[in-house]
Each structure stands twice: as structure tokens, then as C-alpha cells.
Amino acid sequence: MLNTRVLKPADSAHSTPLLIKNLLLSGVRYERSQEIVYRDISRYDYATFNQRICRLAGALTAAGVKPGDTVAVMDWDSHRYLECMFAVPMIGAVLHTINIRLSPEQILYTMNHAEDIFVLVNSEFVPIYKAIEAHLTTVTNTILLTDGDDKTADLPGLVGEYEQLLAAQEPSYEFADFDENSVATTFYTTGTTGNPKGVYFTHRQLVLHTLTQAGMMGGLDSVRSFGNRDVYMPITPMFHVHAWGIPYTATLLGTKQVYPGRYEPELLVDLIKKEKVTFSHCVPTILQMVLHAKGAEDFDFGGMKVIIGGSALNRSLYEAAKSKNMHLSAAYGMSETCPLISAGYVNLELEAGSEDERATYRIKAGVPVPMVQARIMAADGSFLPQDGKSQGELVLRAPWLTQAYYREPEKSQELWEHGWMHTGDVATIDEMGFIEIRDRIKDVIKTGGEWISSLELEDLISTCAAVKEVAVVGVPDPQWDERPFALIVAKDGHEMSAKALRDHLKKYVDEGRINKWAVPTQIAVVTEIPKTSVGKLDKKKIRGEIAQWQEAQAPFLSTL
Ligand code: AMP
16 A cells, blocks of 8 residues: 555545435536426426435335445335435445346346345236245335326235335435445346355445546537437346446436336337427337337437447448438447446547548447556466557456345356456457457357357347347257357348358458458358347347257348
């Protein structure tokens, strides 16, 4: 430790802890009449929003929630969820955002592992809750969330219905100060192998993440995507890394926020039109769904800005959105990282270049945001050069990374080996600082001694005019170890075959962009590609399905 100068404060000085309650102060100060909207069901202003958070804090306290207790939520993206993101940690409790798209067995596992005590349950999830209730080991009470008129439900341990509980409370609440290192939120990774792992974030981490996100999104000229005159609507589930933390940033700024509830493509488009949404974020597959939804066909999105993360943004989606006047920009992060790590940026050098070159950079994982250190690490723990070519595992340091997996000491040790957080992603970093994700380590295709990036192949295949959606995985091959296999959804009125795909990829082989072993010799033309609980390509499931199809010689397989 360096022998730096640390001075003793005045006895009467107040040291302000970095607490979530302080994020709430400024939004209402700037724009007390700005709105929070929930579908076509409710809308209220920031002044009311603040009062509702106080009422919720009062209701939870009256129901017996104590500091340190874990309070879980099972809901779609709603104004009530937003209120929980503030009120629960503000009374010193821990918010568990349950991934309601996991299987009931996995939901049960996460609730017992997180030691949930109170659960807020949307009426739609009452059947799931009741199915697992007998096996819950720590839950004592429940609160019902409902949009319907029926304010009762056959829920074990029911304290009451959310709106009725709020109505019975005062619109003000004295929130105490406490240690900024207290845990504020927890949730579980959507990992496809083994049990989901619990990550957790403190008040200090969420505050620093929010301040950085606000500064980055509003302060970087070339990518300025979000300010308080924007209208924000998430299309990322709030259980997935707090909807990427953006509801906290929107609230800090006093931005109008629109919550769409359960994702129904047509309603999402309707809300974008009616509420004049100008900023959103989602994974690529969800954006595909929105762009193809009824009402979106000929709609001009009027310069709407959308951050794409969670999976690689490919060029064809970028262009498809642009043709509808929607501006995409990529960002990178993961559940373990709160999540913001890097985001698209166009520096002065790129600004002077061509539009084509700028687009190439906008779809990369981007440049690390302030406070983040990113390095490329070899398997032996040494660092590789930042030259845009050397590939290795991306490792990170930042103030807001989960410090461990909850109650998983061995996995935590692996996550933080050598004092850097391991992402499990193969990446390069170039001289300008741009990160390019080449693949998940476990998804890289090893064929004939070559390593092929499934993400790069997906990107190149996506530019084929007949392709609507694509996923590439490695399948076992007795001679070459693995061979790439493409799963393709063709655009309406188009056909696709292994030969047509080879013809499409030929120019990239000739240019030396990919080697000839990267060209899939067998493809499957399907109507849908399996997705994970957060809408990403589910490569584990895809591999399993391909093995079955190959064995059964399914008719939709096309071979060279
Ligand atoms: P999750 O923890 O479910 O959010 O998944 C995180 C993983 O998503 C990362 O480790 C990456 O493999 C992937 N990912 C996130 N953002 C990007 C991006 N911009 N490009 C490529 N992969 C991404």
C-alpha cells in the first residue's frame, strides 16, 4: 500500500454514502411532471412516482421486511418493478429479480439459493408460484401484483394486493443512511450448463454504474443516445441485469419512461408510436421481432436510438434498422458486470473516414467506458498485446463487477483468477481501444487445427439476401474434429440451400476473410431458432437438436 496522505475529517463532517436513494433525488427535481407510463393502463408523474416509492417502503416495512432480507419480484417490465428497484434496496433489503423465463425447477432453485423471504407475484405467475410453493424453504410472505379488478388470489402467505397496500401508507418515508457496501440487488445468470449462479451488486456499485452510464450516454458526442428529453422504453427484461441498469439512469435524469409489461411485438410498436419513444435497448433477436411486427413494416422510426447488447450486432440487422431510420449502436456486458463494460464510439479518426468504416466500428463491442480496465489474457495468465490481432480471453476490472458468485467459493475463485474477472469470451483489443468479441470460448469452432469464430460466420451469412436469421455451431466430425453447421431461417419467399450458402461465402473466402474450412457443408433450413430465457441464440440446445436431426436424416437438412 502506498503511504498516501489521508486526512481526518472534522468531527461534525458528514460523509455521504453512495446509496440508491440518492439517485432518486435529481429526476424529480428537474422534471416533476415528467411521466412514468405502463402499457395503456396507467401513467403518473415523477412527483407521484417518488410518493409511491415511499408508500411501498412503508408497506414493506409494515409487512415485516427488515434490512438484509431478500425481497423477490416475479413480474414483467412494469412501473411496479421500477418502484421495487428503488424501495427495496432503499430500506436496506436486497432485491432479487427472478428470471421468470427459467424452468419452474430453476426458479425454485434460485429462490431457495437466494434465501428469498418476501415475494411480489404478478397474477400471471400465481400458478407457477403455487406449483413450487411447497418446496420453498425460506419464503414467509407474498404480495399480489395485478392489473385486473380482482385484488385477491389464493397465494400462500398473502399480505395483500400491491395497490391497496400502497394506498394505506403515507406518501413520505424517512430513508436512513447505511453502509454503501450493503448488497442492493441479486439475480441469477442464465448459464446453460449446471445450476444458475447468483451475482450481486452493492449500492456503491449501482450508483457508480449509473453515474458512468449517464455520463457516457449523454456526454460522448458521437454516440449521444440518451438525455432527459428522450423517451425511454426498455425491451430488455428487468430481471436481466436490472434492464441493463438503464431505469436507474433514466430516473436520475428525470426522463419519461414507458414500461411495456409482457412483450407483445405489436404493442411494443404501438407504444413506440403513441408515446414517441426515442431510446431503447435489447438483444438482436428481440429487435428482429420488433422490426418484423405488425405496424412496423412501413414505419419510419424517426431517428430512434437503440443500444444492442447481449449478443453480437451483425451488419445486416444494423442496415435493416437504418433503412427504417433507427440508429443502432453496440454495447458489451454480462450478468457479472452490472452490466456496462464497453459501448460503440466514433472517434475523430473514424469520423474522418467513410460511413462504411464507421458502421464496422459501431457494430463492434465498443470501447471500455470510464473506470473499466480491459485486457486480453492468454491461458497462462500473461497479457497479450492490444494490436487488434492477438486473441485471448477478455478479462476485466471495474468498480461494479460482482465480487463473487453467491455461496459458490470455487466458481468465484475461477471467475477472479489472477485478480481479473474472466468473461469466458475470446476477444481482441485494437490500438484505438476497440474490443471485438470473437466468440464465447465454448462456442469457437475447432476444425482441422483452425479456430473459427461462429460470430463472424453468422455476421457474413446474415448479409445473404435470402437469410432472415442464422446461428452457427460446431458439430462433431470424425475427420476434422468439428465442422461448422448453420441453422437458417429464410426470408419469406426465399429458399436456401448449402450450395447457395457456399456461393454466398465464396467472396469472403477469396478475399481471405475466412478460410475455406469455415464454409458449412451442411445446413438446416428451419422456421425458428431456439433462444435462451433472455432471447439469445441457445447454442447448447441447437447442438442437441442438430445431433437428433442428423441421426434421423431430417428432410430440411441441405448438404453440399
Ligand atoms: P449474459 O450474462 O447472459 O448477459 O451474457 C453475457 C455474454 O453475452 C457475454 O459474455 C458475451 O458472450 C455476450 N455478449 C454481450 N454483449 C455482446 C456483444 N456486444 N457482442 C458479442 N457478444 C456479446
